[in-house]
Amino acid sequence: MGSEVKRTGKRVLPKPISDANPNLDTTYTGNVMSKSASRREREKEILNKTILQAAREVLVNQGHEAISIRLIAEMIEYSPSAIYLHFKDRGAILQALIDEGFDELSACTRKVKNPGIADGVHQMGLNYIEFAVQNPRLYELMFHPGAPEDQECRRRMTDSPPDCFVALLEAVEAGQAAKVFTRLIPVPVLAYSLWGQVHGIASIAIARQFFWIPDEQISLLFRESTRAMIVGLQP
Amino acid sequence: MGSEVKRTGKRVLPKPISDANPNLDTTYTGNVMSKSASRREREKEILNKTILQAAREVLVNQGHEAISIRLIAEMIEYSPSAIYLHFKDRGAILQALIDEGFDELSACTRKVKNPGIADGVHQMGLNYIEFAVQNPRLYELMFHPGAPEDQECRRRMTDSPPDCFVALLEAVEAGQAAKVFTRLIPVPVLAYSLWGQVHGIASIAIARQFFWIPDEQISLLFRESTRAMIVGLQP
DNA sequence: TTCATAAACTGAACACTGTTCAGTTTATGA
């Protein structure tokens, strides 16, 4: 619990950004939105981020099951009900974390220089696994968010694939053009084969309950399994 | 809810097995354990199974998150507290379901005839994926039981691998002897590469949110990805 | 058959969730 400060309606946090503040947005005042209204919007944005920061901290340390509204409320020193002014429900918070995760994963896979050649695809896979291993709780949330029904996340996902998969599809297409993948199977099948491989290795690496493999062989496993998959896709 | 029958202490269910019952165990009466004591033990066993049946029904239809003590209690027409006379806590019920799952998965992989040859290994992988796809909720529970800490499941797992993995290790060793896998990497690395592949494909197939692939290409994906992995493990 | 004892079982409680909403406090702009 800690502080026993009496809490009243409006909080001093987030601090009102004074006119002297260099971050003040002076380019967009006037007719459509009043100055204070836009400031309020920025404050709202800040509190939004604060909530997500707290949620992510819990996620990293204890996993997504430990994320509770009341806990977050205590961390950011607001009442639990205040959170519902910023997020529809607990699921919306998790979804925001999932979105963050996919953005970061996408950045990891996109940073390889030549995705179209065999080494490039290999490196994409290794980057993917690296992200998963370094953010195990987040990765777990991204692919196993728990209650599987009702989420509109499902709809969004099926509407358009996450960008990390788009990157893979592009690499596969470039690889086919460059004769890296010569086997005559549809591009999605090729891409899913590759994705399945790295996802499986990453999942197993995260769920450490399944490791009777010496530590020094893990990176060998990452390299060999991804290599084998790429080699296997050329007849 | 249904019946409003007044419930009192001891239940008529499970029915006492009379002496006329052909299932009566007459081989072990007498000194160590009295007749009625052994009957009670059998009744306990039955109620145990009844609880697990109910739990599995919920699991299959709604996923493991929907398994609640109170719901199970209603299904088997006992009070919630009665369940704690048979299982330490909710986690113990889930663990029992997980154990069932690994037994069944093991049976699936073990039923291939020649696991040591390439086709055998391939078939093991396909059987594995088939199990996962046909028991998606169970498979999800087995590998993502939720709260990851505190479980003594962790200890048991790290003590000895599940039998399905032992079967794979044996197949890989036989495959190496038969020159199916000629690449010079340690057996565990080989086995994990194969397991990672099928696990990844199975996971993605289950989390259908990630499918923009036409239905008719799914079995092709299963076959091609497992094939590619096996081919890739020979230099 | 009687009866103390052990086993099985229940009901009420506790502490914890997510979520809602009436009511209070604060900021706003005329």
Next chain:
DNA sequence: TCATAAACTGAACAGTGTTCAGTTTATGAA
């Protein structure tokens, strides 16, 4: 200065897992 809107709280509701005192039933010896 002051009505109004926005921000926020506190208490409540319904749900969860779990515990435990107390009741009901079955048992086996007297």
